[in-house]
Amino acid sequence: MNIHEYQAKALFEKFGIAVPKGATATTPEAFITALADLPEGPTMVKSQIHAGGRGKGTFTNGFKGGVKFCKTKHDALEIAGKMLGNTLVTAQTGPAGRKVQTIYFTVASEIKKEYYLAILLDRNSSKPVIVASTEGGMDIETVAHDTPEKLFKVIVDPAYGLADFQVRELITKLGLTGVEAKNAGKLIRNLYQCYWETDAAMIEVNPLITTPTGDVLALDAKVSFDSNALYRHPEIVALRDLNEEDSKEIEASKYSLSYIALDGNIACLVNGAGLAMSTMDIIQHFGGTPANFLDVGGGATKAQVIAAFKIILGDKNVKGILVNIFGGIMDCNVIATGIVEAVKEVGLTLPLVVRLEGNNVVAGKATLDASGLALISGSTMADAAQKIVKLVA
Amino acid sequence: MAILITPSTKILVQGITGDFGGRHAKLSLDYGTQVVAGVTPGKGGLFFEHGTHKVPIFNSVADAVKATGATVSAVFVPPPFAADAILEGVDAGLDLVVAITEGIPVRDMVRVKRAMAGSKTRLLGPNCPGVVTPGNGKDSSGGCRIGIAPGYIHKNGHVGVVSRSGTLTYEAVFQLTSKNIGQTTCVGIGGDPVNGTSHLDIIKLFNADPETHGIILIGEIGGNAEVEAARWIKEHCTKPVAGFIAGATAPAGRRMGHAGAIVGGAEDTAAAKIAVFKECGIEVAVTPSDMADALLRSAKSKGVTLT
Incomplete structure (x- = not known):
């Protein structure tokens, strides 16, 4: 689960991590009250959407930049009006962009130098890893590749926690000394505590800055959480912003379906994540383009299949559907009956290819054949994929 | 022979009184698996009954081990209690703990894995379909089935299968059995970013098992476990190996169902992993329908008989 920058910074403050003073507004009327909380002088105006690349983004109304530096609070007021309620398109939002529903004003800090700091899981060691760089404010993938x-x-030992010598090592490598080193050490320790205690999946501070007066501040904050651990963090669940999530994905989660929209025109409905990914792959292998990832889990009940069809059909690009179910434990005939009823209920008119395999598959195929529906049976994944690709071509 | 488990392995089920654990304990009993104990705190002294089977339930894993001699556990307990259940199995000195539970917090698994360092117990999973060593009876019954895989799709034989994904494992096993090629052991290592046993651990076991003549290695996007296994295979494994990587079409940064299946960098894409497979002499299945055929190609080129 992702949260907004302003929410992440509020969380940082709870853990004693220094951030520039800021205030939010969700209506133009609230701009003045929000700005009244900040001192006179240079102010940042920051569009709050979950996607990155905001600074280099463009609004659909032509206004450039979702993050702006303003010399005065008066300028900030004017700029905020151009952002709020408008749709911001960045490298990460896709062409549809995201509507900006919250503006975050912060004091524009004086920057001495920018750094990069992140904490996430190191999969190779199964331990948390702190990543730091002297190249702040840049795309970290580029830094990793070029320099x-x-x-x-x-790498932090989860049994001991972050050790002081490790903090000193990071500070030394970042080239920090004196009061900067002291402040950075405190920030790194608190950031690790924040990561660990909130079950964060990743915390990224880019840039982390030093100021001419020796302060060390998190100028930006990107935080995501392990969705498996949300049950023990109601205070974090409360930060969820449904406006930032795909409505079809939200609908899918109500039926325990895992759905992700893609750009193609062949929808797929599969049981199991690995099989669902491979079904997308095999569609592409035979020249088609998958419209989604959809895992119905181990079950594939009638209610789930109906919900899945409705979600799939909500995507207007979809020209055909491929159902691929390996009914290991579940009776294929029960699944087939569910598919037939679902097709009838949603009045499906698009081409549908069904590949069913597993327990009691003969009866399941007979049910599909006897349904009178214009669905086509596929014998293997390859056969089914080729059939649906041909049908939508 | 087989790896990890044999038809005579005695297993206990943690969470046997839950719907999920109970249902699969019954299927394992039907398969002929030696399910000798159940564990549910507070229900010790009761019995789990299924047909003529009467499986005693214990309050703790230690009690169950002491009374029955079980050496392997299947964990079906809900996510908030699963880490504790795994560690209880480790504390009781089990050889193997198979964690089926899906949705365990990553931080819990980070702690469990650290706590297990140096212990004799092997962990399989979590979020895995389990492990099956097929038997010689009808529909491969008489074997050892731990977890949630359909037993009947298997056939006793000489191919080892290892995968992160459940249904993709079944797909591979089904293809093999349909071609009359049996399996020694089929292992699901789980789809989470932090898991106990890696692809490489299983590959090493298959390589050392004289009964295993060929291996199917199924992976996904995310992490570098498949790459690590492939490089080892190149150096040490002379058996035919076929590989498949799911997720070639998955967009970067989006989690594809499994918590571990997410492309983070250039190294963990399907294309990068497939390239390493090829470089390491692994016969790559072009599509998931091609997994058994890919192994046959590899076996033929090495002059190995799989049946």
Whole structure:
């Protein structure tokens, strides 16, 4: 689960991580009250959407930049009006963009130098890793690729926690001394505590800055959480912004379906994540394009199949559907009956290819054949994929 | 022979009184698996009954082990209690803990894995379909089935299968059995980013098992476990190996169902992993329908008989 920058910074403050003073507004009327909380002087105006690349984004109304520096609060007021309620398109939003529903004003801090700091899971060691770099404010993938010697990693032993010598190591590598080193050490320790205690999946601070007065501040904050752990963090669940999530994905989650929209025109409905991914792959292998990832889980009940069809059909690009179910434990005939009833209920008119395999598959195929529906049976994944690709071509 | 488990392995089920655990305990009993104990705190002294089977339930894993000699556990307990259940199995000195539970917090697994360092117990999973060593009876019954895989699709034989994904494992096993090629052991290592046993651990076991003549290695996008296994295969494994990687069409940064299936960088894409497979002499299945055929191609080129 992702949260907004302003929410992440509020969380940071709870953990004693220094951030520039800021205030939010969700209506033009609230701009003045929000700005009244900030001192006179240079102010940042930041569009709050979950996607990255905001600064270089463009609004659909032509206004450039979802993050702007303003010399005065008066300018900030004017700029905020151009952002709020408008749709921001960035490299990460896709062409549809995201509507900006919250503006975050912050004091524009004086920057001495920018750094990069992140905490996430190191999959190779199954331990948390702190990643730091002297190249702040840049795309970290580029830094890792072009100048790997400027990227430093410290792996934390979860049994002991972050050790002081590791903090000193990071600070030394970042080249910080004196009061900056002291402040950075405190920030790194608190950031790790925040990561660990909130079950964060990843915390990224880019840039982390030093100021001419020796302060160390998190200028930006990107935080995501492990969705498996949300049950023990109601205070984090409360930060969820449904406006930022795909409505079809939200609908799918109500039926325990895992759905992700893609750009193609062949929808697929599959049981199991690995099989669902491979079904997308095999569609592409035979020249088609998958419209989605959809995992109905181990079951594939009638209610789930109906919900899945409705979600799939909500995507207007879809020209055909491929159902691929390996009914291991479940009776294929029960699944087939569910598919037939679902097709009748939603009045499906698009081409539908069904590949059913597993327990009691003969009876299941007979049910599909006897349904009188214009669905086509596929014998293997390859056969089914080729059939649906041909039908939508 | 087989790896990890044999038809005579005695297993216990943690969470046997839950719907999920109970249903699959029954299927394992039907398959002929030696399910000798159940564990549910507070229900010790009761019995789990299925047909003529009467499986005693214990309050703790330690009690169950002491009374029955079980050496392997299947964990079906809900996510908030699963980490504790795994560690209880480790504390009781089990050889193997198979964690079926899906949705365990990553932080819990990070702690469990650290706590298990140096212990004799092997963990399989979590979020895995389990492990099956097929038997010689009808529909491969008489074997050892731990977890949630359909038993009847298997056939006793000489191919080892290892995968992160459940249904994709079934797909591979089904293709093999349809071609009359049996399996030694089929292992699901689970779809989570932090899991106990890696692809490489299983590959090493298959390589050392004289009964295993060929291996199917199924992977996904995310992480570098498949790459690590492939490089080892190149150096040490002379058996035919076929590989498949799911997720070639998955967009970067989106989690594809499994918590571990997410492309983070250039190294963990399907294309990158497939390239390493090829470089390491693994016969790559072009599509998921091609997994058994890919192994046959590899076996033929190495002059190995799989049946």
